[in-house]
Amino acid sequence: MKTTRKCRALTSVGLNFFALLFSITAFITTYWCVGTQRVPKPKCSRLRTHQCIDYGVNETDPNKVVYSWETGDDRFLFRQFHTGIWFSCEENINDERKEACDGDGEECRSFIDLAPASAKGILWLSLVSEMLYIILLMVGFSLMCLELVHSSNVIDGLKLNAFAAVFTVLSGLLGMVAHMMYTQVFQATVSLGPADWRPYNWDYGWSFCMAWASFTCCMGASVTTLNSYTKTVIEFRHKRKTFEQSIREEQAREAFGYFRERSVHSISKSVDDYAGQTPKSSRKSPVPALSSSPDLSDTTGSLGEEQC
Template sequence: MRSRTLLSLSLNFLALFFAITAFVSTYWCVGTQRVPKPKCSKLRTHQCIDYGVNETDPNKVVYSWETGDDRFLFRQFHTGIWISCEENIHDESERCRSFIDLAPPSEKGMLWLSLVSELLYIILLVVGFSLMCIELIHSSNVIDGLKLNAFAAVFTVLSGLLGMVAHVMYTQVFQVTVSLGPPDWRPYNWDYGWSFCVAWASFTCCMGASVTTLNTYTKTVIEFRHKRKTFEQSLREEQAREAYGYFRDHSLHSISKSLDVYSSQSLKSGRRPPLPADSLDFADFSASLGEEQC
């Protein structure tokens, strides 16, 4: 039982660690965005468009050779639950903004629900982990251990369900935001990042911890009932033996007492008590009969 408890505790810890890591990271979805190339300048001579502006007349454009996709840059971006960051084409820094502000108004409610579910997922994981630690410390009391194990299993299962709901809802919100989000943010192509994989790994560990905890609880209850049934059966057998011995001793005592009373009454009346059959000598009895006949 202790090994199963340690396994559940380890899986719960991994689920909690992965959930917190995914929650604070910004790599749930990654990809590229297509943005127009900036105007060339003295400080920027690459990855830009040279409009051939006349130095004497800056408003006069001579010619541009940029056509098609040559007019655009592809910058990297990564998005988490809270924040979306994209590469700054003017320098090596990043520009970050709230993903809640980027989501369409029709999806903001679902996004907030996803955030609340993710927070509850982490909180219930903490509660389940705490209960498992308490159970491991106070493992001497079987009844208290069973109660803690049952509560830990319930909290872990609930947290896993909330985590699954949160991940699915976030995925749906992101896909809608890709189509209906701000034009300057919409991805050219995108895919799921390592944070998304870590989030589902957390859910997998959470489900593994809940199944192991439920298995430990069920096994302990079954063993406890079997031991109680065996103890009750042995107790009944012992009571039956004691009752049989008591009645046997009581019956022998009553028989011996009755014989003593009968013997004393026979002596008082002058009659000889009959001898037991096994104490009679039939040879002597036959001889005495012969003598009397003669």
């Protein structure tokens, strides 16, 4: 039982560790949502010669895109962006040095500033819930590690197990609420956010998937911890019931043996007493033959006289 309980405790610690690692990684990264934005092309310059717009007509330079009223999409290009809880980063298409050096420059803006005023309260609640989620995961992980240290003391281990299960379940609930609130805020920002930021198309990124993987590991750790606590309590109750039943059976056997010995002893004592009292009673009963001898002689005498 001790080995099985330790294996369950190690499983809970491992799941909680991965939940904590995934949650911290998702919290500090900016790939919750990724996509493209449709933005106007920058104006051509001496350093920027392609993917730009020149308002003059120059048919000899193929790198310069001439705006045409028939194909209005030639004025726009699509840039990649990725957004997290704290920041939203997109390609910096206005940096001419980037264009000259073929670099991958990005510019980031605070996602809190991008969110509409009606959704900022929900975003702050999401941030607070995410931080509480991580803190409670840390507390649960610490309690599970302490349970491994106190594995020799079953009672202390059960207490730590119960508290760890409670903190882990609470953290999982907070994490789920935080993820759902962030999704709601991002969708509101897509519809009501600044015009120069609104995405043309978007999807959830690997940070968002990691956040939900953290929630899954957290709930797995809480279920494993509760299962370990329940199994240990049931095993103890079963052992206690078996022990009490064996004690009652032993007491019943001892009581049966005691009464049997008493009854055998009393029966043997009664037999001994009866055997000792039997000769005395035989002496007390008189023999009537000796006392009736005079009467017989008188009777014979009278009979002789009558015959004469």
